[in-house]
Amino acid sequence: MEATKKKRKFKTPNTYVIVFFVLIFVAVLTWFIPGGQYQLDDAGRAMANTYTRIDSNRQGLWDIIMAPIIGMVGNEQVSGAITISLNIMLFGSFLEMMDTAGAINIALKGVAKKFQKNYYVLITVLTFIMGIFGTVQGSYEEGFVYLLMFLPIILALGLDTIVALMIVIFGTQAGCAASIVNPFSTGIASGIAGISPGEGIVFRTLIFVALLSLCSFMICTYAKKIKKDPEKSVQFYRREQDLAEFASGSDNEETLNKRQKKVFMIFVLTFAIMITSLIPWTSLNENWTIFNTLTNWINESPILGTILGNDLIPFGDWYFNEINGLLIIMTILAGVVMKYPIDKTINILIKGAASLVSTAFIVPLARGIQVIMTDGNITATVLNACEKTLGSFHPLVFVLVCFLVYGLLATFIPSSTGLAAATMSVMAPLAIFSGVSESTMVVIYNLALGLVKMFAPTSIIVMTCTQAVHVDYGTWLKTAGKYIFIFFLICCSILLLSVALLN
Known part of the structure; x- marks a missing residue:
């Protein structure tokens, strides 16, 4: 037994611990919060006042383990990071x-x-x-x-x-x-x-x-x-x-x-x-197309298009x-x-x-x-x-x-x-x-x-x-x-x- 005891100091958990506990907490919520869905617009965003109830899908331990992996590579519903x-x-x-x-x-x-x-x-x-x-x-x-x-x-x-x-x-x-x-x-x-x-x-x-x-x-x-x-x-x-x-x-x-x-x-x-x-640029002013024009010219150029590639993205x-x-x-x-x-x-x-x-x-x-x-x-x-x-x-x-x-x-x-x-x-x-x-x-x-x-x-x-x-x-x-x-x-x-x- 130590002669003196060190006073324990509170140490703020690092970001990984905080986020992982949030992940577990959210998984627990899936057991209690009812399922639901929104209608989506053409851009894939939820539209207000279109919410309807659907069956929930409780998430377990395996789902928690797989979530960050899917978060990295993505799936049909969530884009990868x-x-x-x-x-x-x-x-x-x-x-x-x-x-x-x-x-x-x-x-x-x-x-x-x-x-x-x-x-x-x-x-x-x-x-x-x-x-x-x-x-x-x-x-x-x-x-x-x-x-x-x-x-x-x-x-x-x-x-x-x-x-x-x-x-x-x-x-x-x-x-x-x-x-x-x-x-x-x-x-x-x-x-x-x-x-x-x-x-x-x-x-x-x-x-x-x-x-x-x-x-x-x-x-x-x-x-x-x-x-x-x-x-x-x-x-x-x-x-x-x-x-x-x-x-x-x-x-x-x-x-x-x-x-x-x-x-x-x-x-x-x-x-x-x-x-x-x-x-x-074009969103700010539809006439600001100089970068689009230049990029299209390079992509279609027989020489530059071959050397640089013909799928360049404009500024x-x-x-x-x-x-x-x-x-x-x-x-x-x-x-x-x-x-x-x-x-x-x-x-x-x-x-x-x-x-x-x-x-x-x-x-x-x-x-x-x-x-x-x-x-x-x-x-x-x-x-x-x-x-x-x-x-x-x-x-x-x-x-x-x-x-x-x-x-x-x-x-x-x-x-x-x-x-x-x-x-x-x-x-x-x-x-x-x-x-x-x-x-x-x-x-x-x-x-x-x-x-x-x-x-x-x-x-x-x-x-x-x-x-x-x-x-x-x-x-x-x-x-x-x-x-x-x-x-x-x-x-x-x-x-x-x-x-x-x-x-």
Whole structure:
């Protein structure tokens, strides 16, 4: 018997455990919830007010085991998640190549030093860069790395660690809240909702500009106060310690070599192509057919059509398959530019994909929930119950209520992939019943998740970054709270606007 007993600490279950228990819970529900069905429209979506009862189909242990497998490969009723999972892993390969080349980190340091004389410009530029990382790759866990890059320059300007925290946390999570092409949130949520990630992309771009402009203004406002009177900083008591710990290496300089500059351009070009390819051009304006015309010309060309293939997809109609192909090409191209041996390039590709296998596997596991509900014939019954409650709300009320619901869920499931996979299969059809588009529901999900990750104790970026710079969690809430509340109000305004623009 041990002389002393260690006090047990509550540990939040990981996403796999949470989603698997939800899977079991849903299977149990099939034993009690009556079966039902809706009539479907030409697009295969359920139509409101067409619900009828049918026999239920109770799901057992074997069904629970098979559900994630079917969720991965799909069946006649549920589409497989394999393309989404592959997209996540290939994104890992691309990011691993960028990290190995070192181009992104060096470029960030260079930007910070270039604008250090004007702290307003510096804050705005860094905040938008963090936002770009958030909106295109879901920057989150690695936030403290960026924080440590910026701290020496921020402190040397007479500002405090809170400013650096705001730049990284507000910047990345405002970007995640917009998630223009974030494969880990918008990509997965759109795939589960049955729509292209390109739907609503223009509105999400406007959201990105609005939220990052707001965050830049709020951070500059706080920085101005600290610059004028440093003693107003809640961290003023340890300023000398912070300078000694974080600002000692501020004179170290690194510059991009020729190869790294080319890799950085590949990084920028990849996301430029991705955004361009996902925007539904002809849906925005039926006369914007330049990409269709160009693609048809290539497909019908005797030479190019033979070399490239005659089944190319025009920009505006790309989906996960085409994005996956782009990521493979750009990862290999970056390896060629860096003159890595082909074996090293392949190893980087595999290493990056392996690092996100755990994330990729969440998708089919959570898709298994949809499989259980569909095979158990309870999906329509659950939707009918929601239709009679939330579905009866006016769209303006509906989006705000869903925003609050998603905020609560995100507090307990801060994983973008887990939250989307566990909820979107129910919330997307519910949105249709309420007169709200699926793309608006994706916006609601993104905004709630981005907001919650700015302050929740379950947010990895908040807890790791505050700990790294010796800022108490309570101090962060006290200092950033009013700005986060303003962010919340702006998000609510955006959702009300989305009802008018996207529906």
